[in-house]
Amino acid sequence: MVTDRSPNLNRIFHALAHPARRAILRQLTGREQNLSELSAPLRMSFPAASKHVRVLERARLVRRRIVGRTHMCRIEGKPLAEANDWLESYRQVWEGNFQRLDELLNELKSQEAKRGNT
Amino acid sequence: MVTDRSPNLNRIFHALAHPARRAILRQLTGREQNLSELSAPLRMSFPAASKHVRVLERARLVRRRIVGRTHMCRIEGKPLAEANDWLESYRQVWEGNFQRLDELLNELKSQEAKRGNT
């Protein structure tokens, strides 16, 4: 089972793979919202929406601040940056730019060695 | 169930969420490999590895070229670019740069209207 490298990326990409969760993130760009506000536009029960928020929390993409009986959620950017970094290391691939490929491969290898990631 | 927007991003992010599949992509940077070569370093059965490759194919991240009895796989960049674009629209968020936030939100909204994506 590939010795589970980089559980962070696993959780982050998994969190981003569901449209409801991406919708939640979009709702949180720039403003805090509580669970009721977040769940309102999603066509699903409140508990279902609440579970999606928790998936985002496990991925550290959302942080929760409890104020009385309401749970205010805000987006947390750093893990998105991590996902972006991972994608970035494939930029040459999608840009069809293979001139620097040897260096790219070495880069990836040393990154891998350094942080033990996949 | 949020009327399933953007099945592309769903498949792409889901594909990237498993370390074995990221390992496969990394193996494919710059070189083609057949399924046997791809599955060798993964600690799982051959059929399991084969299934992972198919997940990557459904996400259009990998293309297969059958040559005799061997299936040569190559990485396909465009979907990665799509994922990158999506992440990019959150760049201000992870850079903590909220000055331009109103424009960002309008941008996101018009993108959403234009392509009906989440």
Added chain:
DNA sequence: ACAATATTAAACCAAATGGTTGACAGTTGC
């Protein structure tokens, strides 16, 4: 004290995921 509000918890369910093994099929080389 009580009703309304905001949220979690628990029980349940169907479907998808990630893995296995064993049998089958096409291709290659001798």
Added chain:
DNA sequence: GCAACTGTCAACCATTTGGTTTAATATTGT
């Protein structure tokens, strides 16, 4: 022709996912 190689398919299994509903908990306003 036949053995070896490459890969799929089918059946099966355990776990996770994504959803529901009902009940419980905590906080607020009157």
